Amino acid sequence: MNRYPLWKNLIVAIVLAFGLLYTLPNFFGEAPAVQVSSGKATIKVDASMMGRVESTLQKAGLQPSGVFFDGNSVKARFRDTDTQLKAKDALSRELNPDANEPVYVVALNLLSDSPQWLTSLRALPMYLGLDLRGGVHFLLQVDLKQALTKRLDSTGGDVRSLLRDKNVRHAGITRSAETVEVRFREAETRDRARGLIADQLPALAIAEAAEGTDLKLVLTLKPETQKEVLDTALKQNITTLHNRVNELGVAEPVIQQQGADRIVVQLPGVQDTAKAKDILGRTATLEARLVDGSLEAQNAIVGSGPVPFGSELFKVGRGAPVVLRKQVIFSGEQLTGAQATFDENQRAAVGIQLNDAAGRVLREVSRENLKKPMAVVLFERGKGEVLTVATIQAELGSRFQITGMDNPQAANDLALLLRAGALAAPMEIIEERTIGPSLGADNISKGFNSTLYGFIAIAVFMVLYYVLFGVFSTIALAANVLLLIALLSLLQATLTLPGIAAIALTLGMAIDANVLINERIREELRNGVSPQMAISEGYARAWATILDSNVTTLIAGLALLVFGSGAVRGFAIVHCLGILTSIFSSVVVSRALVNFWYGRQKKVSKLAIGQIWKAATP
């Protein structure tokens, strides 16, 4: 009766082998590495970078223990930090000839030292949270109302120019908190305006109202438009943050949306929070200017003369070098949107929307400067980079296109850069956490040690108290650790210090199942049941209890998972996973061991489960 069929034993063996395999990467530790990734949205790192990195290292006489390409970045692994630092210097010099204008991010990183075959099985070490490896965590609240306000501002302008273009007379346009109101004197004009707006501005919901003798159209953004505005605003902010973080040279930044209007920024390994905050909070500016096509300007470009008065020479970017007038036609704050699109000839183009004021200025400037080139420049850290130089083909307004893009990808990149110039909506830091690297290392060792010593104490007690069954229980508990760590590695769930505490606590609680089983077996023996029968009965009777008690613990774990955030969440994930693995290991694995030991013996006269004390019969 105490024999597992082959398939059950196989399952136990397979699960344990799987656990061992995925736990393995955690033992190899991490090796110093240098990571090369793109520092600019216009440049992409591809497989050819691998060759460049390899040849650069070879030239510098440095021997990497491996060079990898993961789709976005190239990582080179080294044996010691000394070589790593040298390699970083060599690579920065080679890839970024102008140190003030870095094209690539060359950052120090740590790479798992596990062999290639493990990595290719997607067996990676556990992903450590910031409290264990050190770094900076920011939670930013995006003021999305501002994004809607911006959009409504430009809507007011759009309506005004639409009605003016079509010669519809209105008695004033006013803008309130969430609506734009247009007044009319006559019902007929109102109806015409209504038709026009519905036709030309599909993003608006229109309602009619009357106030005194005036007739009104009340315009609001349709819900789907609002949603789109908010989504774009959040995405744009994330893109902008990405660009800024790239400057910091962080190896694995995390920039994610959290909830409806929040963004999490995690920068592992960054110590200089002041600089990080500075860069994250900076506002980049975008300016459109006319190209100075004079002879002096041409001379200035080749270097045979001074830059003309009232103009500026730009050396970096597309279409550079170029001399631009200092006068600004419109700036980034006036830009309300930019997307990749197609022109009438189905060639890639970028559609740009400006607010009303900028549209009016541009209309005038473009009328006077037809067939002349205009440039858009992105200013960051006081330096300008030319994004595009295009010829003005017609009179432009608040909506126009930049055509003649090489391909849709180029159009996409330009649209992104145009948008990324400024934040779509202001952000505020509402949570900040900085953990120094020494504290991170401390936390790991403290968490690890307390788990280890606790485990040893439990193991010693179990073996003393339950003898052989204590050994089985301890092995089952060890299997539990193995499976839990394997699962955490496989899921790449973030392990934090509360997570380590959860591992410890889960182990402390998991032993409950084995105590229940062992006590039941003793009780059966005390009642005079035969040893084989006692094992079988003990497991069977304990099972219902184990299930019940784990379900109640799991309910608490799930509540923490659903409602918890931050520290609590890190705890809850590990806790819930631990409960699941503990049911398997403490019941199935320990039974397999017991069956293996006793099941094969024909006659068992005594179980090594410690002394069984019986009350003397009265």
Next chain:
Amino acid sequence: MEFFRIKRDIPFMRHALVFNVISFVTFLLAVFFLATRGLHFSIEFTGGTVMEVAYPQAPDLEKVRTTVGGLGFTDTQVQNFGTSRDVLIRLPLRKGETSARQSEQVLEALRADDAKVELRRVEFVGPQVGSELATDGAMALLFVVIGIMIYLAVRFEWKFAVAAIVANLHDVIIILGFFAFFQWEFSLSVLAAVLAVLGYSVNESVVIFDRVREKFRERAARAMTAPQVLDHAITSTISRTIITHGSTQMMVGSMLLFGGPTLHYFALALTIGILFGIYSSVFVAAAIAMWLGVKREDLVKPVKKKDDEQPELP
């Protein structure tokens, strides 16, 4: 080795009233301290800034206090954290100031005094996050209580569900009472510990109720009265109860000893929870179930059919 050599069932239920009075008094004390002293919430709930800095030698805390106070912060706290060389500085929220600048200001001022000071950790929590966390915490507690009650009511009977939840909520209040009395810091991880304890110590009641049900179903035990059955259930599981909690406490104790200051209050909350968990789920829960009048019929009738199918063998 066998720790528990019990000849016959211990008449726990005869003293049920005493147990209930003891727990009622501790409960009232806990409520009293919660009401008068209140919990010392961490900045995760209240909002504010916490900085942990490390010095090569133990610094003069008074001097650090004056330096921080000199920056115009009111209501700051400066204390040692773990060792005498580590200092924890708490700054309250200040209106109109960009949050994150505070920590830089303070660090600059401290650096001016002693250039070797090292920043270990900064945590800043805005006011909106804090109130959200408090609501989420309350929601989680509610979810756990309702979830466990439904489960126990389905699995056993409503009287057991009520008894178990009352017993364990009283645990929670007592843990909170300790935190209020000693003004220990109540942080998110302590909340996690409290909820984990709630789920864990309900186990205790479950194990006993399982025994009660088993005994009620036994034909041979027909003659036993409800208190006798409860006594038997507690007596026959007491060995398991002590050993299990002892093992869990070994782990928690190890965290308390080796886990450092970050895990200190987490482990402390667990320790109190485990100790009172044993007491309340064994004595209080069983006694309440008895007062509520559990009968054989409550458990035997509805589950009769289920009983025929053996629980699945592992």
